[in-house]
Each structure stands twice: as structure tokens, then as C-alpha cells.
Amino acid sequence: MIVVTGATGTVGSKVVVGLRERGQAVRALVRAGSEGPAEWDEAVERVAADFIDPDSLDMALAGADTVYLLVAVHPEMSAHERNVIDAAVRTGRRPRIVLHAAAGIEYRPEGVRFVGTHVAGLDHLKASGLPWTVLGPNGFYQNFLGMAESVKAGTLAVPGGEAAVSYVDARDVAAAAVEVLATDGHEGAVYTLTGPAGLTHGELAEQLAAVAGRPVSYTALAPEQALAGMLGAGWPAWRAEGMVELYGLYAAGQASAVSSDVEKLTGRRPRSFAEFAAEHADVFRD
Ligand SMILES: NC(=O)c1ccc[n+]([C@@H]2O[C@H](COP(=O)([O-])OP(=O)(O)OC[C@H]3O[C@@H](n4cnc5c(N)ncnc54)[C@H](OP(=O)(O)O)[C@@H]3O)[C@@H](O)[C@H]2O)c1
Structure with a gap:
């Protein structure tokens, strides 16, 4: 039995579908009142649980052979990972x-909370004595869907500096996760999941322009400018500060390396950003 946490989200929902396509017995952790996405088949066992409720986690994990541990970005996400490991x-x-973490976890960058929380989770996991595997995806292409309004207005404005970033499609992350969950021989491995190329935000803007059918220019925001913008748009401070830290890592060129782990695991080349943008052209077109 494979238990999938974060099962209704961007990656987890696709992991559930992929595991069922492989004929695996899947239990999906959902929050009370949720039925899960419509594309799940009836054989997916749904169990209501919450990362902050240990009793519910005990019920969700009873009989588990393998656990896909994906928690949402949240100020308490380290505690959420610990709670699932303890259960x-x-x-x-x-x-x-199988800990779904973030690229860069292996070199433990200082002052980047979206990676540091997973470092703490991995340390707890190693101390638990349970067999483990880590997936470290780079930023998802899907994050750009949330910037569609700005792209339609002709601007990609983020504090990403001028360095390349090897963003990855969340569907390829899910496919790699399915392979790791459904097969043996991954104990102690840290897989870095990236797209097929590192692209600067200027190059990403050009590719968005090509599908939007209009110019899109990249504006490299200063970190404080980006933070003020996110806070002004109503982002919680913890999350906005975390985004600025993450873009700092990108701007320093520390998220540019291209890994072959997606292809090694899935047997397929990961989708390119151009393919992703073309598929979602209607979102970026005015
Ligand atoms: N976005 C990126 O570019 C990126 C890159 C690398 C790594 N990551 C990592 O990927 C993870 C996020 O993945 P994602 O984008 O697939 O997540 P997501 O779409 O935000 O989904 C989060 C999932 O967690 C569930 N959840 C939230 N709070 C919960 C709670 N208290 N108890 C139980 N379940 C709860 C959500 O359930 P509901 O549907 O009920 O809310 C949902 O199923 C994070 O750990 C992040 O660090 C993200």
C-alpha cells in the first residue's frame, strides 16, 4: 500500500493517477470534506487526515509500505513533515x-526557508531510521500560470537576476515520483528533478512572448521591490520573504544545473519550457 500525502495538489494529484495507471494500491490523504480530484478512479482509497492531527495521521498511515511525503508551503511545513515521519x-x-523536497537540498543553502524546511525534514527522517529517498525538484513551470496577468500586460517581473534556472514541469516531477514509488532500489538516493535546459528569465520571457503573440519583456526586480509588491498584493510575509530568498538563490546561479534524473527515472526527456508555454498559450494570450 502506497500512501500519498499532499494528494490533492499540483504534483500529488498526478502521482495518484500515475500510480493507479501502474496498478498500485493507493491511499490518498485528503482533508476532511474533500473527495479528491475527479480524475481519480474509485479504487483510490481516500482517508481524511491533517498534518497537524497525529491521530488522523496514524489512521492514514496504518498498513503503509511506502509513503509519498509532500507537504504544502506553510510556516509550519517542517513540523508537518516531522508529524508524518513520526506517524x-x-x-x-x-x-x-519518499520525501518530496526541493532542488538544492543536498548542499543545504543558508537562509532559503523553502529549502531549509526540507533540510530539517530530511534530518528528522534520517534520525528516524526509516528507509528514505529524496526528490529535489527545481521550480515548476506551472508557477508561471500565476503570472499570466502580468505576462498578458507584456511583463515578466521577478527578482531572478540574470542567471539561468532549470525549471521543470510538475507533470515530469510526478512521473519521476511514480517511478520511485512503484519500484525498488532507491534507498538513500537524492534525485534532482529539472527540465532539459537552464534558461534565464529573459529567455523565458521570450518564449512566453512567442506563444502570447506579443512582446513580453523581463524586468529584474530588486529583492526589496519584489517583497514590497508581494506584500502589497496581500501575500503573507512568511511566504513573500521565502519567495525573495528563493529568487536570490536563482539569481546567484545556484538553480541552473541541469540533471538527467527525470530521464533516467522515466525513460523520457523532460518537457521543455517552450512545450509547456505552447500547451498553455491560451492562458498567456490576451
Ligand atoms: N512550486 C514549486 O515551484 C516547487 C518547487 C520545488 C519544490 N516544491 C515543493 O513542493 C511542495 C508543494 O507541492 P505542490 O505545489 O504540489 O503543492 P500544492 O499544490 O500546494 O498542494 C499541497 C497539498 O497539501 C495538502 N495540505 C495542505 N495543508 C494540509 C494539511 N494541514 N494537512 C493535510 N494536507 C494538507 C493540500 O490539500 P488541500 O487541497 O486540502 O489544500 C494539497 O493536497 C512543497 O513542499 C514545496 O516546497 C515546490
Whole structure:
């Protein structure tokens, strides 16, 4: 039995579908009142649980052989990861934990909370004695869907500096996760999941312009300018500060490396940003 947490989200929902396509027994952790996405088949066992409720996690993980551990970005996300790991230990079955973390986890960057929280989770996982595997995806192409209004107005404005970033399609992240969850031999591995190329934000803007059918220029925001913009748009401070830290890592060129792990795991070249943009052209077109 494979238990999938974060199962209704961007990556988790696709992991559930992919595991069912492989004929795997899947239990999806959903929050109370949620039925999960319509594309899940009836054989997906739904269990209501919350990362902050240990009793519900005990029920969700009972009988698990493998756990896909994906928590949402949240100020308490480290505690959420710890709570799931502790519940896995309490099953007494030593389930394998596949921790969905973030690219860069292996070099432990200082002052980047969206990576640092996962570093803390991995340290807790290693101390638990459970068998583990880590997936470290780079930023998702899908994040650009949230910038569609700005792109339609002709601007991609982020504090990403001039360095390349090897963003990845969340569908390729899910496909790699399915392979790791459904097969053996991944204990102690850290897989870095990237797209097929590193592209600067200027190059990404050009590719968005090509599908939008209008010029899109990249504006490299200063970190404080970006923070003020996000706070002004109503972002919670913890999340806005975390985004600025992450873009700082990007701007320093620390997210530019291209990994072959998606292809090694799935047997397919990861989707390019141009393919993603073309598929979503209607979102970026005015
Ligand atoms: N976005 C990126 O570019 C990127 C890149 C690398 C790594 N990551 C990592 O990827 C993860 C986010 O993945 P995602 O984008 O697929 O997530 P997502 O779409 O935000 O989905 C989060 C999932 O967690 C569930 N959830 C939230 N709070 C919960 C709680 N208290 N108890 C139980 N379930 C809860 C949500 O359920 P509901 O549907 O009920 O809310 C949903 O299923 C984060 O760990 C992040 O660090 C993201």
C-alpha cells in the first residue's frame, strides 16, 4: 500500500493517477470534506487526515509500505513533515518514505526557508531510521500560470537576476515520483528533478512572448521591490520573504544545473519550457 500525502495538489494529484495507471494500491490523504480530484478512479482509497492531527495521521498511515511525503508551503511545513515521519515510525512497519523536497537540498543553502524546511525534514527522517529517498525538484513551470496577468500586460517581473534556472514541469516531477514509488532500489538516493535546459528569465520571457503573440519583456526586480509588491498584493510575509530568498538563490546561479534524473527515472526527456508555454498559450494570450 502506497500512501500519498499532499494528494490533492499540483504534483500529488498526478502521482495518484500515475500510480493507479501502474496498478498500485493507493491511499490518498485528503482533508476532511474533500473527495479528491475527479480524475481519480474509485479504487483510490481516500482517508481524511491533517498534518497537524497525529491521530488522523496514524489512521492514514496504518498498513503503509511506502509513503509519498509532500507537504504544502506553510510556516509550519517542517513540523508537518516531522508529524508524518513520526506517524510512519509508530506504524511499526518501517515504511519507506519518499520525501518530496526541493532542488538544492543536498548542499543545504543558508537562509532559503523553502529549502531549509526540507533540510530539517530530511534530518528528522534520517534520525528516524526509516528507509528514505529524496526528490529535489527545481521550480515548476506551472508557477508561471500565476503570472499570466502580468505576462498578458507584456511583463515578466521577478527578482531572478540574470542567471539561468532549470525549471521543470510538475507533470515530469510526478512521473519521476511514480517511478520511485512503484519500484525498488532507491534507498538513500537524492534525485534532482529539472527540465532539459537552464534558461534565464529573459529567455523565458521570450518564449512566453512567442506563444502570447506579443512582446513580453523581463524586468529584474530588486529583492526589496519584489517583497514590497508581494506584500502589497496581500501575500503573507512568511511566504513573500521565502519567495525573495528563493529568487536570490536563482539569481546567484545556484538553480541552473541541469540533471538527467527525470530521464533516467522515466525513460523520457523532460518537457521543455517552450512545450509547456505552447500547451498553455491560451492562458498567456490576451
Ligand atoms: N512550486 C514549486 O515551484 C516547487 C518547487 C520545488 C519544490 N516544491 C515543493 O513542493 C511542495 C508543494 O507541492 P505542490 O505545489 O504540489 O503543492 P500544492 O499544490 O500546494 O498542494 C499541497 C497539498 O497539501 C495538502 N495540505 C495542505 N495543508 C494540509 C494539511 N494541514 N494537512 C493535510 N494536507 C494538507 C493540500 O490539500 P488541500 O487541497 O486540502 O489544500 C494539497 O493536497 C512543497 O513542499 C514545496 O516546497 C515546490
